[in-house]
Amino acid sequence: MSDKIEKAVETFLGGYLCSQAVFSTYGPLYGIDEKQAMKIGTGFGAGMARMQDVCGAVTGAFMVIGAKYGNVDAADRQSVGKTYQDVRKFADRFRELHGTIVCKEILGGIDLNTEGGQKEFKEKNMVKTICAQCVRDAAKILEELD
DSSP states (O other): OOHHHHHHHHHHHTTOOHHHHHHHHHGGGGTOOHHHHHHHHGGGTTTTTTSOSBOHHHHHHHHHHHHHHOOSSTTOHHHHHHHHHHHHHHHHHHHHHHSOSBHHHHTTTOOTTSHHHHHHHHHTTHIIIIIHHHHHHHHHHHHHHO
């Protein structure tokens, strides 16, 4: 298993958000400074600011794919096409593993914005049992796309 996969998981288990863990681990490979990646990734944790939409590990990976292939010239449609292609491949593969890319669905419907949801999340140790696996899988899929 890649050292980067384990680094992403360790970063997440060290207290950073899922989105930060993935983006800060792989962003530097494509010119995004680790600290800057942490800052940018902050708004995407827990399904985008705990809105529990697209999983933060997934959005972190999407940002990595954009850093790798994204366009800087508006006329460069080839780079846009490659970015979209790999984002879709990534999402399809993540769905194969988790059934969805939506945070709330991955967590079985638990609402992290309620006291009861937070309690259940902690009692079931979902950070380690579910979220860390999402980070691990996101990192693995990124490496498979290369």
